[in-house]
Amino acid sequence: MSGASAGLARAGLAALLCAAALSSCALVGPPYASTHPNIDSGARGGVLPHSSGAPQIDPLDNSGGSSPQQPGSADSFGAAPQTLPQYALGPAARALLADAHQQEHRRDYGLAAETLERALSIEPRNPRVWLEFAEESLAAGDAAQANGMARKALYLAAGNPSVQASAWGVIAATLRAEGQTRRLSRPS
Missing domain, CATH: 1.25.40.10 (Tetratricopeptide repeat domain)
Known part of the structure; x- marks a missing residue:
């Protein structure tokens, strides 16, 4: 394997490990969060959990605020995004x-x-x-x-x-x- 392809393989492995660590952190949440990833809140505003793991915009959001960022994207200042606590209802x-x-x-x-x-x-x-x-x-x-x-x-x-x-x-x-x-x- 050439040096460039070995570097790409290491970068891919690091990204995979990082994604796995982040997804395992998402499984451990506050005691009031639902453990069912497909249960949406049905309440006003915010980001709803979805089975794909990508946030979905709540159609009942009346807050008028900006849409949530996608996981892994950086904000306008280059800082890593923060995951907001979810308040899904059973x-x-x-x-x-x-x-x-x-x-x-x-x-x-x-x-x-x-x-x-x-x-x-x-x-x-x-x-x-x-x-x-x-x-x-x-x-x-x-x-x-x-x-x-x-x-x-x-x-x-x-x-x-x-x-x-x-x-x-x-x-x-x-x-x-x-x-x-x-x-x-x-x-x-």
Whole structure:
């Protein structure tokens, strides 16, 4: 083998070993991540896991942000990309969130809250469930509860700017709602 082809073979082997190491790291995630690679979140925003390992853009992403980078690509500053934590929902929690959305749409906030409590009992460390519950509480008029739940989602979403931005949006809405309530309750 010539020197050039041996160098190419070593580079190919190094790339293969690096890819294998990265894929094994992806299998060990936070305790709230789904172990099923084909389960998408069904929730708002972010990158969804896919069986090929390549990120898929969530069609329900309303964040307006830029699309996620492909694994192995570098950002505009030449730094290696960071892998964002995934918050995939299991089928039971996903079904409960869908039910809660329908109940909230019908303005049955009490039943929606009960449904979301069941989803939280299934996935208590998933920030998307906390965020959904915060949004439901805000819609029901309980800004204080919504604020606490959004802060819990913010805490659990450490390292995922998309979910954190959504949580900050709910927190801002709760503060606006609380300010309006305080203004209305002040004596003239």
